[in-house]
Amino acid sequence: MIFRLLGLAFLFLSAFGQESPKVVPFSAPIKPMIGGKTSLTCQSLFGSPPLTIIWYKDDVQLTDSPSKSIRIQSMEALSALIVDSITSSSSGNYTCKISNRYGSDSYTTELLIEGPPNWLSKPSDIKQQFGETISIECRASGYPKPKTTWKKMKGPASNWNQIEDYYSNMETIGSNNEKLILRNVTRDNGGRYGCSISNGIQPDLWTEFQVTIDGKFS
Structure with missing residues (x-):
């Protein structure tokens, strides 16, 4: 009813x-x-x-x-x-x-x-204590969706190499590697870093930043 x-x-x-x-x-x-x-x-x-x-x-x-x-x-x-x-x-x-x-x-x-990437989040210089965790974001908009590549300056020739070649205490987060995590950082994690962003349409994006690790080292 x-x-x-x-x-x-x-x-x-x-x-x-x-x-x-x-x-x-x-x-x-x-x-x-x-x-x-x-x-x-x-x-x-x-x-x-x-x-x-x-x-x-x-x-x-x-x-x-x-x-x-x-x-x-x-x-x-x-x-x-x-x-x-x-x-x-x-x-x-x-x-x-x-x-x-x-x-x-x-x-x-x-x-x-369809167009080149545009900055959404650009990393700046970082100072962190020994043994702590560092979270860094390098992100851009654009279509096709951009991908982030992380690099670090290494050696006397100051060559830029893929960061994956160096550390076991790091990981990238996100479908396009837009966030870098460094856990339990040591002196070796310090140095000059860079991130590049590309989606196949020029120009690509590139920025550099310094990571400094403070504290007592054994």
């Missing part, structure tokens, strides 16, 4: 247009070019007006901002997000959320921009 009444109530509300929105799935253009323009269009399949449409990029709300090359044009149940000048940082997950007084719905699509 209860389920029957609920069903009748739903039919009654629908008959009078009291419906929550339903976002029509949309997709991003294939291989948009850096410096070009692209757009995403979001609309509601149904839903009682008035409707509110909000765009997000990586869970951060977007606003109409020509200075940032982003324009949002909305009209009733339809909204267009326009990127006037594409950069590699335009890559990300774009979400359109439509809501009214009866509920809300959202849809997310990923926009991938």
Whole structure:
């Protein structure tokens, strides 16, 4: 009896247009070019007006901002997000959320921009005590996804070599080696380090930093 009444109530509300929105799935253009323009269009399949449409990029709300090359044009149940000048940082997950007084719905699509890596986290000089743990991050955005390579200066000729050749107390974390962990550090862990980041599109990224180990050495 209860389920029957609920069903009748739903039919009654629908008959009078009291419906929550339903976002029509949309997709991003294939291989948009850096410096070009692209757009995403979001609309509601149904839903009682008035409707509110909000765009997000990586869970951060977007606003109409020509200075940032982003324009949002909305009209009733339809909204267009326009990127006037594409950069590699335009890559990300774009979400359109439509809501009214009866509920809300959202849809997310990923926009991938092919371009060289851009710094997200760059290591600086580190000073650490003997026997402690060092955590270093070298990370960048870009598509294809960049990979980090860790190196250390070694020998009188000051050659840069892969860090994996030296230490048993180290490990790299992340699918693309973006974090380096040195555990129970000793004097031998000190020195000049570098990390390079590449995704096959030039230019690559490179930075150097110094690791100093303080404390009593046996």
